[in-house]
Each structure stands twice: as C-alpha cells, then as structure tokens.
Amino acid sequence: MISGTGITKTYRRKGDHTGPQTVPALRGVDFTVPKGGAVSFIGESGCGKTTLGRIVAGLETYDSGDIVIGGVPMTPLRPRKREPYFRRIQLIHQDPYSALNPNRTIQQTLRAPLTLRARQTGRSGSWVDERAAELLALVGIDPGYVLPRYPHQLSGGMRQRVVIARALTVDPEMLVADESVSMIDVSMRLSILALLKDLRERLGVSLLFITHDIATARYIGDGSELYVLYRGQVVEQGPTETVITGPMHPYTQALLSAIPVLHGLERPGADRVVPTEALDERRPDTGCLFARRCPFSTQRCYDEHPELAHCLDPAHEHACFHPHRRQVIPLELHAGTPVHRGPADGGCGAAGTATGDATGAGSAGRVRTTA
Amino acid sequence: ATENGAAGPGGIYTTIDGSKQIDATAPINPFNPQGSTFAGYDAMSLAWPKNSLLDADQFYPGIAESWTVTPGQGEVVIHLQPDARWSDGKPVTSEDVRVSVGLAYTQGGSAYTVNAGAAGAAADITVVDGKTIKVTQGSNRSNAFLRNVLSTIVVPAHVFGHLLPSDFWQTLTAARGTGPAAEQAKAAITGLGQRVIAFAPAKDVSAGPFVLERVNPGAALLTKNPYFYDADRIAPSKVKVLNYTGNEQIWNYLVSGKLDSAPFTAVPAAVMHRIERTPGNEVRKGYSPVAAALAFNQSHKPYDNLHVRRALAYLIDRGQVTKVASPEAGTPAVTTSGIHASAAKAWLGDGLATLDPYKVDPAAADRELKAAGMVKQGGFWAMPDGSPWTVRINVPASFSDWVAAAKSVASQLGDHGVRASVVTSADYILYLDELAAGKYDVGFWLMGLGPSPYNIFQRLYGSANGWQLLAGRLTHVPAGTQGNWMGGPETAGGVNPGELTNRLNLATPEEQKRIVGDLAKFTNEQLPVIQIYDYVNTQFVNTTRYTGWPPPGSEALRLPAGVWMQLGMIKKK
Amino acid sequence: MTAILENTAPVRVSTRRDFWRGVRRVLRRKPSRIAGVVILALFALMAIFGPMVYPSPLPRDDDALYAAPSLAHPFGTDFEGTDVLALVVTGARYVILTGVATAVIAVALGTALGLVAGFHRGRWDSVLMRLTDLQLTIPGLPLLLVLTTIWKFDSPLEMGLVLGLLGWGGVARAVRSQTLSLRERGFIEAARGLGLSTRHIVIRELLPGMAPYIAMNVLIAVTGAIYAQVGLFFLGVLPFDSNNWGVMLNLAVFGGGALTSTAALPYLLAPLLAILLLTLGIVLIVDAMDEIFNPRLRED
Amino acid sequence: MKTPPPRGRLRANAVTRRVMGHLARALAMIWVVTTISFVIIRSIPGDPVRGQYEKLIERGMSPDAAERATAALYGFLPKGTLWEQYTQYLGALLRGDFGQSLSTPGTEVTTLIGAAAKWTILPVLGGTLLSFLLGVTFGVYAGIKRSGKLGDLLSISGSLLHGVPQYVIGLLMLAIFTTLWPILPAGGPVDVEFVPGFNGPYLASLVQHATLPVLTYALASYGGWVLAMKSSVATVLGDDFILAAELRGLSRGVLFRYVARNAILPLFTILALSLGMLFGGAIFIERIFNYPGLGLLLVNSIGARDYALMGGTFLITTVAIIVANIAADLLYAVIDPRVRTAA
C-alpha cells in the first residue's frame, strides 16, 4: 500500500526575474493507493497532476507531507535510502516518443535495468534475455519483432507497451501513468488502457492514473478511485463511477460539463456548470480556490477554506461549502441511465478552517436545467 | 599623403628613428627613454661620437663647438657654440649645461655618478664663463671620461631647471662624502630620478636644428628651428619621423621611395633589389662595430671542451651563413678575434693573419671531436658516453637574420654529422633573460661593440663571463651565478682575460694595442664564441629630393640624419 | 490476457545504416561536399605521412635561395633554398597535431564539464557555469599572448593543451544546454527511476545522442586551434624549433619581405593556400554535417 | 472586471533585481580576472631593463648611451613581496590607478590605454557596423533563398570568410593594396603633416589610413554575420507565425519585415557582445597594419615586458567584455517585448 499525506510542493522560478517567484503546484494532497488498487487524478492543465506523479515516483522532491511506501515513511529517510523504495513505483511517461532512447534498440533498453536486477538477485545472464522476452509478451507484443528494433521503427502504441515493459523490469508495486494514452492514436488508446487494467488484475500492480480525459479513467478497472485536483488541491474524491455520474463539487461539475457531447450517440446531461471567468493565477489565494470562478460562490467561500469532507456517501468526499449533486455528463442515446438530480444532499457543506456563519446556499448558482 | 616638399621651401625630410618606437603619449623629455625627442634633430648632446675604428675619443661638434682635454683626461674644458640658442630665442649657456649635468646625476651614469669612488666619475663641474665649462675627473680615472662628458644631452635650464632643488649642488657634495649624511644625500639625488623622467614640458624647447611640432602614434613632425646656430646648413624645413614596429614596414617605405634616409635594418636580398630599383634610392655602407656570434655556455657539456668548440668552428661555412642570413648587412667574419674585422685590421695589423681562420675543414673537425672524446654513431656524433648530442642553437624569434643564420648553421652541422636544431624564443627580452639564466647551450650574441676596446672585449670577458667590477675592484664569480652564463674559466694558459679587459679602461693607446692583440689571440684560441659575421652599417638614402649625404664609409654614417644636417652633409636638390 | 498482439509491419533498415545512407545522400547532393571530404583526407594523409615522404633534414639548394616557382619547386624555395612545398607538407603535422590535440582537450573537457553541470544541476551547475562564463569572458587571444611569455610551448601537444584549456567554454555551455534538454526527456528520467547508475546514464544514454554534435564541435575546434596557433607563430610570439606553417608565414613576411618583394611571395602564399584549402574543406564538411544533424536545414 | 494587482511595482523590483544580480556577478568576475592577470603577469620572466639595453645596442647605440637610456627604468620596477604587490595593485585599481607604464616611464597606463582605445574604437566599430549591415542583408537573402544557387554561394562564401583567420585576410589585403597595387597607405593612423581637427585633409588622411584595417575587419567578421543571420532566418521561417501570416494573406513586404525583425533580434545581443570584444582590438589587424590600437598596445607591452601596461590593457579588455555582456542582456530585455513586458 502506498499513501501520501499533506504533500506540498512549491516551485521557485530561478533565473527568471519577472513574474511571480514561486508557483504553488501542490497544496497538501492526501491519497491512498491500496495494493492492486487504482487511483485516477484528473484536473485542468497546470493543476499539479504531473508534479504529483513525479513526486510519487521519487523523481521530484516535495516540500512537506509524507509518502508511506509499504508502511515505511519516506520523509525521515535520506535521499539515498529512499531510492530502493521509490524504485517500487515506476512512472510511465506521457510521451512514448521521448520515453525511449532513440539511439538504443529495445533490447539494449530493456537489458540495462534487467542486468542490474540480475546482479542484485544473483541471477544469470541468460535470465536477462529470457525475462526481456517474457515482459514484452506480457505487454502484448512480439519480442522477436520488437527487440532488435529502434524506437522510431515502432508505432506509438508499441512504444508505450515497451515503456510499460521497461517499467516492469524492476517488478514494481505501483505504476504511475501520467497521461499515458493522450499521445496515442484514438484507435489504439483502449488497448493500452486494457493492458493497464490487465496488469492490475494479473500482477496485482497498483496504478496511479493521471489524465485530463476523464473518460479514460473509467477503463482502468474496477474499484478505482477518482481524485479531482484543482490548483494543487484535491477538491473531490470518490469511487470513479460515483464521482462521474454524481459530481458534488462545482469544479468537478464544470470539468465534466466541458466534455463535448458525441451527438448522435449521446445526449447532453441534464445540468451544466460553466465557470464565470477564466483562471487567473495572480489572484491572492484565500478561501476556496475556486470561489472566483464558481457560479455558486458566496461570501463564505472567499473567507474560509473548505476542507475535504463527506456528506452522505462516506466514500465520496468533496471540499465545498455548497455541495450539490448535478448530472452534467452526457447520456447514451439508447440506454437509459438513471439521472441524479436535485438537492439530494443539500446543506451538507464541507468543514471550514474557521467556522463561519454562512450556510450552504444550495443550488442558487447559475444552473440551467432541462428536462 | 606622401608628397614631400609640400611644406615650405626646404620641403619635408622623411626618415625613421632606429632607436625607438614613437609613443605619442611620451613626454617631450630626453631623459625619458621613450620620450618624444629625437637625437640629432631636437635633442642635442655636447658632441656626436665618430665611428672611428681605433679611437673612441673622436667626436663631431654638437652644442660644444670645441673642447680640450688634459692628458689622462683629468680635465675637460668645453666651449659652447657661440651662436647657440634655444628654439624660443634664449641663448644656450653654460648654466644650461650645468643643469643638464645635474639632471644627469639624478639618472645615474658612468661620468655623473654619486659614487665618488667609481672609475671615471666626475669630481667637479665649474662654469668658467657663459659659454665655457670645465669638468674634472675624480681620482679613479677611466679613459671613457671624455666620451661620457661629451655625450651629455643638453636641456634648457629655463624649462628643466626647476626640477633640481636649489640646494642640489650642496647635496651632491654631501653625497660624495661618507657616513649616513652622504647616504641620505645620495638617496635624495637618486630620488629625483623619477620626477625628472616623468617631467612633461608643454612644448619642445630645442637647441637642435629642429623642434617638435606634433606627434601621433604613427609619426612625429618636426619643424626647423630658426634659432639653430647653423640654421643655414639645414636644408629641410620639416622632418617627419615615421614609426615602425617591424622591419618589413621600413622595407615597404623604402620600396615606395618615401624615405629620404633610413637607419640600418636587416634586409633580405630580394627586398634589397626592390629597394634599389626605386628611383633615387642608394645604399650607403659604413663601418658598424658589431658582430654576430654563436656564444657557448661553457658550463653545459660538451661545450666546456675547447675541442668541441673548435670542431664546430671548423664546420660552419660563415660565408654561406652570411649569404643566407644577412647578405646586405653583413660580411663573413674572417675569423673569431672578438673584434669586428675592420677594427681588427686596424688594431692588429699583421697580427690578424696569424690567427687561425677556421676555414671549413671537416677533417679537422673530426680530429677535434675525437680529441674531445666524442663518438660517432650511425653517422652522427654523440657524447662520449654514447648519449645523443644535438646542438640546440637559440635565437630570439624577432631577429629574422639570426633565425635564418641559425637555421643555416644547423643545416650545415647536420650535413657533417652533427645533429643541430634551432630553438627560438618568443621575444628578445625573454631570450636575454633565459640566456643570462644559463638555460641555453648555444645562443646568438652580439659582440665587438666598438670602437672603445674596453667595450669590445667587455662583451666577452665582462659580467656575462663572470668578471664583475665593484667599486673599482675586479672579481670573478663562479659560473651560473650573478649573470655569468658563459661560464668560461677565469684563466686559461695563464691569461686572465677579464683582468686584461679591465686594464683597457685605463691603459694608454700603446698599452691598449698590446692588450687587444693578446685578447684577440686568446679569443681566437679559446673560442668562447664563434664569430659568424660582422655587421655592415647599411643605410639607405634617397637622392631625388636631397643630395649630399655622408660618403660611403663615412664615420658619420652611424649618427642620425639630424647630425648629418648639422654637419652640412644634406643639401636640397 | 486481453492485450492484442500488434501486427508487425516490415521495417527496412536499421538506424545506423540509415545514418550512413543519410550521410551519403547529403554528400552526394552537393559535389562540393565530396571535395571537402577529399581535402580533409588529403590533409590527414599529409599530417600522418608527410614527414616520411621527405628526407630529414630537408635538402637545400645553396644556390637557389628564394627561387621562383618551377617544376622542381612548385612553390619555389625558402631563404635557405629548401623546397617550399616540402616545407608545407612536412609542416602540416605540427599544425594538424596541435589542432587535433586542442580539439580533443577542449571538447573532452567541455563535454565533461557540460555533462556534469547539466546533469547535476544545483550547486555544481552554478559553480561550473561561473567558471565557464569566466572562460568565455576572458578574451582568448590577449590571454594567449600573455601566456606565451610564461609558457614555453615546446611541443604541439603542449600547445594543444593550452589552446584546449582556453577553448572549452563554448562546448561546455552547449553540451550543458543539450544535457539539460535531454535530461527532461523521458528516457533519462526513466533510467534514473529504474535505478541505473549515473555512469550508465551519462555514457550510454546521454553521450551517444550528442556524439554528432560533439563531432562537429571537434572539427570547428580543430580549425580554431590551427588558426590561433599559426597566428601566434606568425606574430612571432611563440618560440619554435621545428618547421610549421605559422613559422613559414612569419619568416616570409618578417624575414623574407614577402609583402615587399615578390621573391618570397610563394613562400608566403604556400602556407596561406594550405590554410585556405583546409578551411574550405572543413567549411564544406561542417555544412554537410549541419544538414545531417540539423533537421531544420534539411530540405527533403 | 476586478482591478489587476499592482504589477508595475513588482516589475520595477524585478528589473532592479536583475540589474543588481548582474552587477554583483560582474564585479566578482572582474575581481577574478584582475587576480588572474596579476598572477600571470607577475610571473612573466624577462627583465625589461636588460632587454631595452640590448635592443638599443643592436640598433646601433653605443653601450654607454644605451646604459644611460635604460638606467632610468630601474626606479619603476615593482618592489615588495608578491602579496604586497597584489594588495597594492588592487588598492590602486580601486582608485582607478593602473600605475605607470614601465616602457614609457612617467606616463600613466590609463593615458596610454586611452590614447590607444581611440584608435581601436574607430576602425573596429566602423568595421563591425559595416560587416553587420552587409552580413545581415546578405544573411537574410541566404536564409530565404536557402536552396537557390546564389543563396548557396552566399552561405559558402560566408562560411569561408568566417573560417579564414583575420591575419590571412589582412596579409592578402596588404599584399594587394600596398604592394601589387599601392593605392592605400600601409600603416599608421593618420599622416602627421595635417593639423589634427575637423578639417578636410586631416579627415581624408584619417579615412585613408583606416580603410584597410576597416575593410579587413569587415571582411573577417562579415562571414559570421551572414551565417548567424542565415540560421536565424531559417529558424524564424520555420516558426508557425510566419506560415500563419502567409495564410492570412499578408503582403510580401510585411512578411519580409516579420522575418527580418524576428531574425535580427538575437543578433543584436551578439552585436553588443562583439562591440565589447572590440576592446581586445583586432590584434592581428593592428599588428599587420601598424595601427596603434589596444591590440598593438598589448603586443608591444608584452614585447617590452611592461607589466603595468600589460595588466591594464588586459584588464580593460576583459572588463569591456563583461560590461558588454551586461549591456547585451539589458539590451535584449529592452528590445524583446517578451522580456520587456513579462509580468
């Protein structure tokens, strides 16, 4: 099991003397990935997804908080000592084109970590080549064809599989897949998703899945959790299907509303939430980070900072003073999915850092609903 | 802008000052080594040394019209030119000379030194009258005294006088004494040195035929001094002294016919032909008491061995070397005598013929090398212990004729089974430094600096070879210390050449002749150097604008053209 | 196992062969580039075998000083009557050896420092980059001039060492920025994540990608070094004990009056021509390399 | 619309910080360079006095006269331990005192440098600007017509000129214009006959003497500009906005200006840097044409073992480059709106 608590990260811009000097990328993120489980992070561009993924994979340092890997907290350890733990978490890069060294054949690429592994575990040299072939077969490509080739001779999908195979050379406990399918042609995206799901099921590898395409989060297997990040903060969290079909936080709702409707196959959802203005990072951050853009914000949202809390479903948490379930995603034309509507759980606001007197204003925001 | 004759009736005279680079920022001050004054044009000395073969005490008149000297040079009386005036119209007086001598004391020097005991130091300067001045020599006599006195540069007292404190002469007297007061006085005088050098008069006040008008980094322009005592003799109305940083620039000027006269420069044969083709260009050759030699560091093996030195002398074809290196400005040395051939004939007469001429003689060289214990291996000579032997000849890279000569020597040695290579030094200063530090085996070296016989042999048996003259006492320091890089023995065959040389300073002419003979013979036998070629003073003149000129072989040829003008040797065409 | 086996379309050639094919194509596109290769090969042969072709010491003709060009002496003779062509050929080794030594030192040093700085970032990076700035700021030629007075450049290798020590800055900076950008590439990060050693990452993953770039820098450094060195000899600030082009220039101009009379002109022109030819060869090859390695300039 | 945050002050602070940062680094660099030059220069072997003496003798001065002429130098040699000399040196530098020249005793090093700088700046600035103009013009052409015959010729000739060392060009120029076809003076800054000032003959002579050095410098640096401009143009041509502008139907003139302006921008900083480099003088050119600039001054000071002058010249050269670096950086900030208006 891998978990993180209160992870923060602020980038300092060196060299660049103009603009703000610091960029808060993560502002206290908690998460838990059970063994064999899957967690998806979604959010707008720049909300800190990649940063989180890199921190979890040990490729980036964090400012505060703690990451616990298999029960061992990382923060007290010296960087050298952390390495073996973080090696159990492998990052799968977004871009399969740059994730493989163009000057090395796939065989060379796989051999390096395997040789290291063989040396550590006292295995023979022949094991290396066997294992390479085995891993490639595992990710669904023909070793005989792929091994002698250079990356540019492979398709995007094959490359991504090689990348995954390479990550598997060290028998990881968790894979961090950062936008792992967004650069792959649509026609082949699902096969990679299926592979990830398959690895979870067959090898018991956990998955931290990072995406801006929420739909893909549905395909990584059962029992997955969805975390919605906004400006370095988790604003909503719960089982993937629950969050998608019944989002509580206005930001999640806005995000889901923005997804284009496949007219002809789908019809638009009943509700739709549109932010009132564009994101402006320069604004001071007090209260709810989304308050300025939120159609439902009240004075309290500007004054207080909402914490993650649950309302009805203990597994579904959100950080909003005025939570309200809305059905914003499109529905399939030919199958009647139940529609969650109305203030099913109104009045159940998130806990504030300071107790204000304002109470949830329900659905007073600018929402148009259609039958 | 090459048109000469554009300025005034006499036209412009274009030339080059061989002794320094022009520095437009330098003060108009002859005491400054880089100063913007030009000897013979606007800087005048009491008299101008002739380039006599035998007698170093012959001078042409300068500011001094005439002079008398007592036998033994105890007293020199100088009579100034009666009409001499500064370019601002003031007359040149004895006071000017006295101030100049005073200033010379601040700079130190052989005649005007605060060290009372030094040989050839002046003891007293007396102004006899407005145009007459008397200088007496101290008890420790030197026959260089007259020369030193007459080469005093005279500056105007009304410009430079304030540099000397009012009690200067008392301080000087005090300095001649002993004890702490004297030391203090000495320090006070030498302390003035920097001030004198740095002094920058606003404008030139000259007693010479010209006065500086303007100077820029490329040239200096001098105009005729209307108050010059012999102004009628001076043909040009202006003189342009061009700067140069390398000989090739002088060649170019000469080829384009720009220069009315040019001082001695090394010239390759082909360039010489080009220069001669330019209308009006003529070459004036004269005696130049300098020779180029291959000098040995005798503390390095095997050059300590006389046989080896002789062998090398037998292998070098000096004629061929001269042809390669300095066909126009050199004549092959007839032999190694330590003296320039022309002077040698005068000093030695028939004695010259008795010296070994070291004609090329490989057989003799073989004999000598064998005698030295050297062994021949694979066609090349090696050290007695069989280790390889390469004659590394050092030369400064900036001396093109020496580089060529060294290469030629190396090639010739190579032909006769002696490995040799040429090693250059980046510049002359570095070269001298390393030479003095004893880093080289063999290096090129100027010698035979006449006309004074003392100067001639002092090059070979002076401080470079271990003989030091301290407060009138001659000592010999061991090889490798205090600048003794030649490392020759103190005596050879019972002769102490250093002592003989030192005696030249005081000797009568007859004695000198005998000593010179002995030293020449000693040098010819011991070969501390191999004399390669004797320089010929090759001067260029252009006859299209001016005529006259010192005739070939003239004793004036070594002097600046400004002095030629003073002597009436240059006339407008 | 639900993953679908991807079909395997035939792939024709491997990268390496691809690379050489690219090289050949680029060369063939402009015949001048082949000329460049030929010229460079010629000079390389000259440097390696030149001194063996002629007897040592070179023969002299005492009666033909500064002889005019003729069949026997295509570029005439020098002040001693030695064939100028022979001097150029035998002098090439010194010049080219220095150039190569310089390039090796400058590029090796620059690459090493650039790699360290780019890879370790942080404090190492700042220190090394300050050092690089310093190296780049101090004007090379003046420093070299000052240095010639304390350092005896006794051999071409020593000379190369000094020139190399003065010339690594540009390479270091370029390699650093390349490293920084490659470092952001996924494969380096992945290698680190897999626990591969820094040595492996630098030598196996980073360097090969930069090799062509480094090769180009070597060529450019060679030219730079040759010019600097010949220039110093020409100025006469370097001591010399063997024949080389710079010495020839110096002797021709300052000793032979090549700019004053025509007699020594061939003696001057021969090494000048050699330099020009070498420059041309390197320019042509760098032009081709540029096209091979710089996709922006590739037009097909 | 809510009021934007006070960006102005923030930016002013940022710019000040930028400048201060640069200055601090520059000062540190100057200190290092000073120290390096001190150490190097003091360890140079060679006694200027002996050198001067032998030189005078070689030129025909009598030994006595030569001795007198050189004796004066002794008073100016630096004294004390190396450490004392160093602290004295630094102290003097802080007061703007570079010391006195050894080869021209009594003259401040600063005077000499000032006098030489005048002659360096004139031709090198002229040469730089001339070559910049020509190079940029042809570079644009070579960049646009990359595949054409003429474009190819331009870039190959550019590379060649860029590749050929300065002294080769200088020697060829000298051979052509003063030996084979003597129409220009071979050396010197200006004819001394003419009264300096703003008068025809003087200026004419000035121009005449500067022609060859300027031309050589321009030729030698022209190639670099062509190549830089060509590759810059190629880069800009590959930028999306150029294609976008074309697709919007912008006229050829406008398009040309878009390309040229964007391409020339990075060259301005190189220009600023090379103007800093000019203080180093074109050593070869000045030596070949006997032009009394800083480069020749340095060569001469080394030949004369004039420690103070050597150090001063070297230091000035380096400081000029450091200053030019800062200037280039600030210049870039001023002319590039991306930096200028970044907030």
Next chain:
Amino acid sequence: MTTTSRVPVTLVTRAAPGVEVRDLTVVYKTPLGELPALRGVSMIVEPGTITGIVGESGSGKSTLALSLLNAVQPPGRIAGGSVEIDGLGDVLTLGGEELRQARGRHLGYVFQAAQNSLNPLKTVGKQLLDLGRSHGVRDGRALVRDAMSLLERMGLDGARVLDSHQHQLSGGMRQRVGIMLALVLNAHLVILDEPTTALDMITQATILRIVREVHQERGLTTLMVTHDIGVAAEVTDRLAVMYGGRLVEHGPTREVLGAPRHPYTQGLIQAIPRLSGDITQARALPGRPPTLGTLPSAGCVFRERCPRRMDVCETDDPLAVAHGDRSVACHAVELPTPGVRVERATPAARVPSGAEEDHT
C-alpha cells in the same frame, strides 16, 4: 448559444460559399520518393455548414485544409485535382497577388498551433493593421472597431487584447485572437485546424461555443479539422472521416456517428473512451494507423486493419459511393452488414432542439 446552429443553412446567409474538392492529390517528397498524403479526395462542402474533418494523426487532415488555400508547404506539392470555391473559382489555379488577396479576405485560416500564430514582437493591434494594409483596407479605425467588437463578442476586453503581445495572452485568448484575425476581413469560408488541441477542457468548451456562435452569426461556411471526434460531434453539422489520405466516409454528423457505415468509422467510434455507456463494449482497433511510408500503393488503405476485408480490397481502391447525403468508400459497405447498427437519421435530429441547455 449552442442550439441555433442547427437552423437550415440556406436561411442564414447568402454570403457563405460552397466548396467542391475534386480528386485532390497531394504528395510529399521523401527519401523514398514522392508519396501521396492525399489521394483522390473529393468532397462537397455545402454553403453555410460546419463540416468537421476527423481522422487520426497523419491521415492528411492538415494537408487537406492547407490545400483549400493552395498553401501546401514544401516539400509537399499539389499533384492534381481541383478546389472550387464559390466566388473564387479553382483555388489551385490562383497564384501570386490573387491568391494572396483570397487568403485573409475570402478564406480565413485558424492555425493548428494558434498558440504560436502571432508575431511575438508586435502587439495584436499592430498585426491587425498589417493585415489591413496588406489587403488594402483604408480605414484602419473601422478595422480596429470591427476587431474590437469581434473580440468582445468572444468575451475578451478588445482594447486590452489589441494592446497586448502574444506572450501576454493565455492560450484560449490567443486562439480567439486567431479566429478574430481570420474573420475580421469578412472572410466567409473559415478553416480551423485543430483549434482546441492545446487547450484545457474548460477553455476548449468556450472556444467551441464561440466557433459555433460566430459561424451562425456571420453566416459562414466553416471547416473544422480535428482528431477528436467528440469535438467534431459537438459542433459540426457534417462530418468527413479521413484515413490514410483518403476520405472514407462523409455525411451528417449525427448520422455518421449514430450509424457509421465504413468499417474504420465503426471501429473508431467503438474505440473512443466514453463517459456514458457500457465500457465493456469498447474495443480498440487492431493494428496501427499507416504513415506515408507504410501506405499501400494500391487497394484499400484500411484493409490491413479491416474486419471485413475481401480479396478485392487488395487490388482495388474503393470509390466513394453516395447514398443520399452520405458517402462511403468501402467495397464491403454495399452489402447489408450484420452486427452493425444502421439507423437512418431521424428528421428530429436536425430539428433545433431547444431542449439543450444554454449557458450564456
């Protein structure tokens, strides 16, 4: 205003031009010779519609879009065919000044990487004036006024934007500026190449809304190139599906999506990860998309991955066959295909449905 765009086109405007692409072939010069990126593409774009061109990476979408402006960049070359645009004639025969005038004035192009489609050194306003001057617009003031109103229409502060440099604008703002520049000279045929690719989801939604609204208000013919079928589905009336340089299917968006006929379209739609519906039904297409080098030189380009391939596919290139307002290029499609849902689009689908929510 998402709803009104589905008003029958003829009612909206007379100015919108139609486009007819016939047999367009574009080749790129590569080391392997000249290879076709578009092969015999024919397509009719009806005036006043928004047509989406979708396809995977490398299918030739951008090449097609550029061909409409006769602006294929070297090493590419239009090897044959014609592009007739109402009011302009065959664009491929235009050249020089004529072509230049047509671009910008008649044909607006919004660049694929609109993020970088502005001159970084000039303010937007200055570039606007450059544009005006290039097209002989005398009244600069009026142009600026038009631009401001367009920008404000798109929800931007016109004055501030015109006074800004590229780097001072966010991605979404730049994209809007790109659209403004394409429209400000009253072009009525607008081609947008991947207008939302680099934007985040919320901004993408805004841009799509703007595209739709502006299209409708100004009476344009709009072509939108995208690889994201969702994006195309959201805004377009008609959809053209490309594969390997071919137009494989073309028809009304909802019909193509609801009842795809070409096996590629069918597979593609099945392969889209979706928010709604049964995820177990989703399947990836086997194989990999072709590149220029791997395109078969004869026969159907899709046959390698096609579940219904026949012998004829190996040799013959299927021709596009029109069925009403739909056309498909597949040998297998004439036959009734079991397992694939073929549904005629109901007229209701084209009726303006006020049912869709409004979010102004």
